[in-house]
Each structure stands twice: as structure tokens, then as C-alpha cells.
Amino acid sequence: MKIRTKFLCLAMSLCLCVSLMPAAMAAGGSYDGKTIILYTANIRGDINWYPKIAAAKEYYISQDADVILVDAGNFLQGTQYSSYHSGELIVPLLSTVGYSAVALGTHDFDFGNGDIGSPYHQSDYLAYPSIGDLFGSTTAVKAVAANISGTNGTLSNYTANTTVTTVGGKTIGIFGLTDTDIVNRVNEGNLSGLTFSNASSAASAQVTALSNCDITICLSNAGIGSSGATITINVDPEGSFTCGAYVIDENNSVTWESVSLTGSDSSVASAVSTIQSTVEVDTNSIGVASSTVTLDGLNAHNRAGETNTGDLVADAMKWYAQSGTLGNTIRSRVGDNNHIVALYNGGNLRSFLNPGDITYYDLRRVMPYPNTVSIIYMTGAELEEQLEACCQGLPYSSSTASACAAFMQTSGINYTVNTSKTYDAGTLYRSPWYKAASIRRVTINSINDTAFNPTDIYAVVTHDKNYSGMDASYVFKGVATNDGSVTSGNTVLDTQLASWSAMTSYNCYQAVMDYIQAQFNGTIPSTYTGTGSRISIIT
Numbered sequence: 001m002k003i004r005t006k007f008l009c010l011a012m013s014l015c016l017c018v019s020l021m022p023a024a025m026a027a028g029g030s031y032d033g034k035t036i037i038l039y040t041a042n043i044r045g046d047i048n049w050y051p052k053i054a055a056a057k058e059y060y061i062s063q064d065a066d067v068i069l070v071d072a073g074n075f076l077q078g079t080q081y082s083s084y085h086s087g088e089l090i091v092p093l094l095s096t097v098g099y100s101a102v103a104l105g106t107h108d109f110d111f112g113n114g115d116i117g118s119p120y121h122q123s124d125y126l127a128y129p130s131i132g133d134l135f136g137s138t139t140a141v142k143a144v145a146a147n148i149s150g151t152n153g154t155l156s157n158y159t160a161n162t163t164v165t166t167v168g169g170k171t172i173g174i175f176g177l178t179d180t181d182i183v184n185r186v187n188e189g190n191l192s193g194l195t196f197s198n199a200s201s202a203a204s205a206q207v208t209a210l211s212n213c214d215i216t217i218c219l220s221n222a223g224i225g226s227s228g229a230t231i232t233i234n235v236d237p238e239g240s241f242t243c244g245a246y247v248i249d250e251n252n253s254v255t256w257e258s259v260s261l262t263g264s265d266s267s268v269a270s271a272v273s274t275i276q277s278t279v280e281v282d283t284n285s286i287g288v289a290s291s292t293v294t295l296d297g298l299n300a301h302n303r304a305g306e307t308n309t310g311d312l313v314a315d316a317m318k319w320y321a322q323s324g325t326l327g328n329t330i331r332s333r334v335g336d337n338n339h340i341v342a343l344y345n346g347g348n349l350r351s352f353l354n355p356g357d358i359t360y361y362d363l364r365r366v367m368p369y370p371n372t373v374s375i376i377y378m379t380g381a382e383l384e385e386q387l388e389a390c391c392q393g394l395p396y397s398s399s400t401a402s403a404c405a406a407f408m409q410t411s412g413i414n415y416t417v418n419t420s421k422t423y424d425a426g427t428l429y430r431s432p433w434y435k436a437a438s439i440r441r442v443t444i445n446s447i448n449d450t451a452f453n454p455t456d457i458y459a460v461v462t463h464d465k466n467y468s469g470m471d472a473s474y475v476f477k478g479v480a481t482n483d484g485s486v487t488s489g490n491t492v493l494d495t496q497l498a499s500w501s502a503m504t505s506y507n508c509y510q511a512v513m514d515y516i517q518a519q520f521n522g523t524i525p526s527t528y529t530g531t532g533s534r535i536s537i538i539t
Contacts, residue, residue, distance in 0.1 A: 030063060030064065031060060031063040031064055031065035031247070032063070032064040032065075033064070033168065033249070033250050034065050034066070034247055034248060034249055034250070035065065035066045035067075035068070035166055035168065035170055035172070035215070035247075035248040036060045036065045036066065036067045036068070036245050036246070036247055036248075037068050037070065037172075037217060037231060037233075037245065037246040037248065038053075038056060038057055038060065038067055038068070038069045038070070038243075038244075038245045038259065039069075039070050039071065039072060039219070039233050039242075039243065039244055039245070039246075040053060040069075040070075040071045040072070040075075040241070040242065040243045041071060041072035041073055041074060041105075041221065041233070041235040041239075041241070041242040041243075042073070042074045042105075042235060042236075042237075042239050042240055042241050042242055043071070043074070043075045043078075043241060044074055044075070044076070044077060044078030044079070044082070044107065044241070044356060045075070045076060045077060045078035045079035045080075045081055045082025045083070045087075045090065045356070045357075046078065046079055046241065047079070047081050047082075047090070047093065047272050047275060047276075048272065049241065049243075049261070050093060050096075050097045050268050050271075050272055051264040051265045051266075051268040051269040051272060052261035052262070052263060052264055052265075053069070053097055053243065053261065053268075054096075054097045054098060054265035054267075054268040055261075055263030055264050055265045055268075056243075056245075056259050056260075056261055056263065057069050057097075057098050058263075058265060059263065060245075066166035066167050066168050066170070067098075068100050068164055068166070068172055068174075068217075069097065069098050069099045069100060070099065070100060070101050070102065070103075070174060070217065070219055070233070071094070071099060071101075071102040071103065071219070072102075072103050072105070072176075072219045072220060072221055072233045072234070072235045072242070073102070073103040073104060073105025073106070073108060073176070073178065073179075073219070073220075073221040073235065073237065074105035074106060074107045074108060074221065074235075074237060075090065075094070075102060075105070075108065076090055076107055076108045076110065076111065076131070077107040077108070077110040077111065077354055077356070078107065078354070078355075078356040078357065079287065079356060079357045080279055080285050080286060080287035080357045080359050081275055081276065081279050083111075083285065083287075083357065083359045083361050083362050084275075084278070084279045084282065084285045084359075084361070085114075085128040085129070085361075086111035086112075086114040086116075086128040086129060086130065086131075086361075087111055087129075087131065087134065088114075088128055088129050088134060089275045089278065089279070091131070091134035091135060091139050091141070092134070092139050093268075093271060093272070093275065094139060094141045095139040095140055095141050096267070096268055096271050097265075097268055099141045100141065100142065100162070100164050100174070101141065101142040101143075101144050101162050101164075101174045101176070101219065102141060102142070102143055102144070102176075102219070103143075103144055103145065103176030103177065103178065103219035103220065103221060104131070104143055104144075104145045104148070104155070104158065104176060104178050105178065105179070105221045105237055106178070106179050106181070106182045106185050106186060106221065106237045106238075107185075107186075107237075107354060108131055109131070109154060109155070109182065109186045109190045109191065110186060110190070110351075110352060110354065111128075111130070111131065111154075111190075111365070112130065112153070112154050112187065112189060112190035112351070112365070113127075113130045113152075113153030113154050113190070114127055114128035114129050114130045114133070115127050115128075115368075116128070116361055116364045116365060116368070117364055117368045117369070117370070118368045118369055121368075121369045121370060122368075122369065122370040123370075124370075130153055130154045130155070130156075131143070131154060131155060132151070132153075132154060132155045132156035132157045132158065133156070133157070135157045135158065136156060136157030137157075142159060142162040142174075143157070143158040143159070143176075144158065144159055144160065144161055144162055144174060144175055144176030144219060145158050145159075145160065145176045145177070145178050146160040146161060146175045146176055146177060146202040146203070146205070146206045147177050147178060147180070147196060147197045147198065147199050147201075147202035147203075147222065148178055148194055148195070148196055148197075149194070149195045149197065150193045150194045150195050151193060151194070152191070152192050152193035152194055154190045154191070154194075155194060160175055160176075160202075160206060160209075161173060161174060161175035161176075161206055161209065161210060162174050162175075163210070163213060170214040170215060170248075171212070171213045171214050171215075172213060172214065172215045172216075172217060173206075173209075173210030173213035173215070173216045173217065174216075174217045174219065175202075175203070175206040175209075175210065175216070175217075175218060175219070175229070176218075176219045176220070177199045177202060177203060177218065177219070177220035177221070177222040177224065177227070178196060178199075178221060178222060179199075179221045179222045179223060179237045180196045180197075180198070180199060180222060181237075182196060182237075183196065184298070185237075185294075185352070186297075186352065187297045187298060187299065187350060187351050187352060188298060188299050188300065189299070189350070199220065199222035199223070199224050200224055200227075203218060203220075203224060203227035203228055203229070204228055206218070206227075206229075207227065207228040207229055210229075214252060215230045215231070215248060215252060216229040216230045216231070217229060217230065217231050217233065218231065218232040218233065218234070219233055220232065220233065220234040220235070221234070221235050221236070221237040222234070223236075223237075230248075230252070230254065231246050231254060233246075243259050243261060244256060244257070244258060244259055245257050245258075245259050283360075284359065284360040284361055285359050285360070285361060286359060286360075287357030287358065287359055288358065288359065288360070288513060288517070288522065289357075289358040289513060289516045289517060289522045289523065289524070290355075290356060290357050290358055290522060290523050290524070291353055291354065291355050291356065291358055291523065291524040292355060292523060292524060292525060292526055293308070293355065293524060293525075293526060293528050293529045294352060294353070294354055294355060295307075295308055295309040295312060295352060295353035295354075295366070295524070295528065296308055296309050296352065297309060297349070297350065297351040297352030297353070297366065298352075299346075299347075299350070299401070300396060300401070302346035302347075302349040302407075302409070303346040303347055303393075303396055303401060303404035303405055303407050304346075304394070304395070304396030304404060304407070304537075305396075305407075305535060305537050306409065306410075306531045306532070306533075306534055306535040307346070307349070307409065307531060308528045308529065308530060308531050308532075309349050309352075309353070309366065309409075310344065310346060310349060310409025310410070311409065311411070311528060311531055311532050311534065312512065312515075312524065312528055313344050313349065313366075313367070313409065313508070313512055314342040314343065314344050314409050314410050314411035314412075315342070315411045315515065316511050316512040316514070316515035316516070317342040317344060317373060317411065317461045317462070317463075317508065317511055317512075318340060318341065318342035318411040318412055318461055319511075319515050319518075319519065320373055320461070320506070320511040320514065320515065321340055321342070321373065321375060321459065321461040322337055322340055326375075326504075330375065330459045333377065333457070333459065333500055334377070334457050334458060334459045337448065338447065338448040338450050339447070339448075339456060339457065339458050339459060340412065340448075340458070340459045340461065341383075341410065341411065341412035341413045341447060341448070341458055341459070341460055341461065342410065342411040342412060342460070342461040342462065343386075343387075343390075343408040343409070343410055343413070343460055343461070343462045343466070344408065344409050344410075344462065344463065344508075345390070345405060345406055345407065345408055345409070345466065345470075345471060345473075346404070346405065346407045346408070346409055347404070347405025347406065347407070347471065348367065348368075348369055348371065348405075348463070348465075349366060349367065349409070350365065350366060350367070350368050351365035351366045351368075352366070353366055353524070358513075358516070358524075360509075360513075363509045363512060363513060364509060366509075367508060367509040367512065369463075369465070370507065371463035371464055371465055371507070371508045371509075372463060372464045372503060372504055372505055372506055372507055372508065373461065373463065373504045373506045373507075373508055373511055374461070374462055374463055374464045374466070374467040374501075374502065374503040374504060375459055375460070375461055375500075375501060375502055375504075376459075376460045376462065376466075376467060376476050376479055376480050376501045377457055377458070377459055377460075377479070377496075377497040377500045377501050378457070378458060378460060378475070378476075378479045378497060379454065379455060379456070379457060379458070379488050379493075379497075380444070380447075380452055380453050380454035380455060380456050380458060381454040381455070381488070382475050382479055382486060382488065383413075383444070383458055383460060383475075384439055384442060384444055384454065385436050385439060385475050385486075386472075386473065386475035386476060387408060387413075387415060387442045387444070388423075388436040388439050388440070388441060388442045389406070389429075389433065389434075389435060389436045389472040389473075389474065389475065390406040390407055390408045390471070390472050390473070391406075391407060391408075391417045391419075391423075391441055391442055392406075392423040392425070392433065392434065392436070392472065393405075393406065393407065393432075394407065394417055394419045394441075394537065395419045395537070395539055402432055403432045403433060403472075405471055406433060406471035406472040406473070409535075410534055410535065411534075412447060412448045413444060413446075413447060413534065414444070414445040414446045414447075414449075414533075414534050414535075415442055415443060415444045415445060415534075415535060415536075416442070416443045416445060416535075416536040416537075416538060417441050417442055417535070417536070417537050417538065418440075418441050418442075418443070418538040419441065419537060419538060419539050420538060420539060421440045421441050422440070423436070423440065423441060424436060424437040424438040424440050425437065429472065429474045430471075433471060433472035433474075435474055457497070460476075462476065463508050464503040467480050467501070467503050474486070479494075479497055479498065479501065480498060480501040481498060482494050482495060482497075482498035
């Protein structure tokens, strides 16, 4: 019986070893005297990969290989675990797994300087470490990016390259390249002060700088075909998870092989379990929704024209106002849902929502201000004047960016802005916004696919800051407070509209989350891949 038991244990051990073997080694062989460059990319916060990756590294070591584990970028944003406190649990985990270096990918900048919310507008403003802080203080793993220069609140403590000396005495030079299209995929505020240069030129410089190394490794998500390095690991920054290995023999000859991630390292699995437990007790970190699309978070886009982010937020605001008791009250005053619209200014939309989990923290990056749903009742003529005033900064440019913060994303309104016509500026409302002396640029084409009528009464769903006159919202403020600055020519009507208008205590970002849950079972659908053609800008 004892002999049989020992035999079974031996058989099970052999099966485990085989399950950890790279595909190329399943039939046997040895890595003695060889160097393995084990690489990953596009993990996007899926921490369940890490115990398997660590097991693959340990297998190679058990076969007498020198192993260097690297990542070609995009190890952060994507799950509730990477969203937690702006990734502060992920970067230390890289060290536990055994990484030597990681390239910085597009989505490793998604959390910016770690701030959630606005310190100027809310009491529960939260600040967590940035990616630069994390690499500077919590791990020995090197962040490499040869085509980035400068530092800011998001990024510091990075280097163009790093070197690793193997047990066998080989010197491995590693440099990173970041996709320059990052400027179109990450909010501008996260990249201020940083310059992204041509990846190929940066690669050539690094090959020269590391010419005394035995082997050079390029970790790239910049879309280059060849870097001039001994090994170029180039991945699609929007691609799926990638893992593989390059085998370097005693003569520095290189071959590639696939890696089967079937094992699990117990110590890393324990670290992952600890992270999961930490995150899952924080209700703000639970992935309460997800997205199948990328919601545009560029300031320049949300202030310059219609975006899918603006469409989603405005749709959610209108949906919330039409629901329940509030909806019944509004309809009793304006007649039907066709007279309910929503406006949300682009200046209050500040980040991307990327495919994957969406948590409270993620949504608060998009909507950082503690705005509450508010309803303003106004005539069609007043609505048109408000839109005219909010479009005065268009067309968007670096010099008009502040004025364009008032530009309104919409739900239920189809309108055109003709920026070839000069805005008819009246008296100064508040710098840099002027009241509209006439309606020249804005044309409301339809309201909820029905004819627009300037004498009809409309319920406009927006937020409390617009209600109170933020930016160019003087019409909202004048109508809601009946302060005499905006009149319909009917004193009784003006009094009635002001008495109906109200600010609720319900947070706008919660209304958006409710909308995603109730209407789409928690997943933002592909219908939001692009815009809904609600706003036309004529130049």
C-alpha cells in the first residue's frame, strides 16, 4: 500500500510539472545555460493571471534558466481591482510576481494623478497615489519609457531604460516605448507636462545607449515593426492579453516559444486573494457595471461637440427625470415626455470610461463634481437663448477652451450651431461669458423627434450648478429664481415656472449608474460606440 501511495504521489507531481511546461518543452529538453525573456502585455487589471505567470517563471527557473519577467504595457485600468485607489495595489503586486521592468501603456495613465473628484467642489474629495508615486516608493520594478520626456502629477520616477545582469553573467538592456496615440485616448490633464516623441527615433537612440549590453529588449506598445534591439516585443495597446517567451542560448541566438499558463504560484495566489478581499469590502470599489465601448473623456471633445460620453450622461439624466414620482410630476406640468429634455455641460465631463468594470471610483473620474439632478421649466425661446449663450466659445481652440466649458451635451434636443456666424455678445455675465443679445448661431431642429415650439413649456433636466448660474447659464438662473433678468413677457407664467423649478438632492453620477443598471442590466451597450448625431457644428 505504501509503495502504491508513493507511486501515485510521484505520478501526480510529474503531471503538475508537465502542466507548467511551455508548449515547446512538453516533449523534454533543458534550459540550462539559457536566458528566458518571459513577457506579458494588456493584462488590464485582471490579477488572476499573476499566479499563473509566476508559476511559469518558477518552472523556467526550476529548469536552470535565467529568467527575466517583463511587461509591454497596459497592466492597470480594466477591473475593479485596478481601479481601487488608482491602482495602488497593482504596482506592488508586480514586484511580488517577479517583474523586472514594465513599459508604460496607454491605459496605465487612465488614473491621472490619483485624484477622484474635485478638491474645490466636494467634501469627500479623495487623493491616491499616481503611477509615478507607486513606482517611486512601493516597488523595485522599473517603469521604462524611452519616448516620454517631462514629469507631472501623473508620471515621475520612470526611466528610458534599465539593465539586468543574469546569474550567468549576461547583461540585458531593457527600454520601453509608449504609443504616441495616447494623446487621443487619455484625458489631457493626465498628460500635461509630458511629451511623447517618435518611437522609432527613441528606439534607435536606446539601441546605441545600450550597445555594451549582451542583449537588448524593446518593450513596445507603440506600433513599431522593428526597433533595432535584439528582441522587440511589440503589442497592440488596445489588444487582448498576451504572454510568450524568448529563449536566448549561450551564443545569444534567439528563438520564441509559446507559454501555457496552467499552473499557479501559491504565494502570488495568496497576495491576489488578499487584494480581492480588500477591494470587495469597499462598496465604492465593487464593479457595479461594465462597458463594451470606450466613452470619450477628452476635454477637447466634450467641450467642442457631441460625444458618446455626453450622450450617455444626458440620456441618464432625462431617464431619471422621467421615472417614478418625479416623472409623474413633470409630465403633469409639461404634458408628456416629448417636452422633457436634458442638458449637461461638457466642462463637467473629465475622463474616459474604458471597456471593462465600472466602479464608483471610475464614474467619479468622469463626473468629478458633486452635482445633483435639477429641473428647470422654461419656454422654448428661453431654451434656445440658453443654448446660444452656451455655444459662444465655439469653435473650440486652446484660447476658447474655458469658454467652451459651457457647451451643452444633450438628450432629447437636436440642434445645430453655425460657428461661421459671429456670436452677438450682449452685456458681460461673468468672465469669459456674455449674454446673448440675439439668436444667430443656434437652431433647435427638433425636440424628442417632434417639432420645436418657442412658446411651449419644456422641462430641462440639468444639474444644480447650472441651475444656480454656473458658466454661461444666466438663463437657467434667471428663470429658476425669477430674478427679473429673464422674462417671458408673462409675469404669471414666470412666477409659475420658477415655483416649479427645483434642485433635488440626488447625485448625477448615481443617476447615470442607475440608468446603466436599469436599462442595460449593468453593461453599457454598443449603441454608445459613437455619437447619436444630436448636435451639428457648422464651421
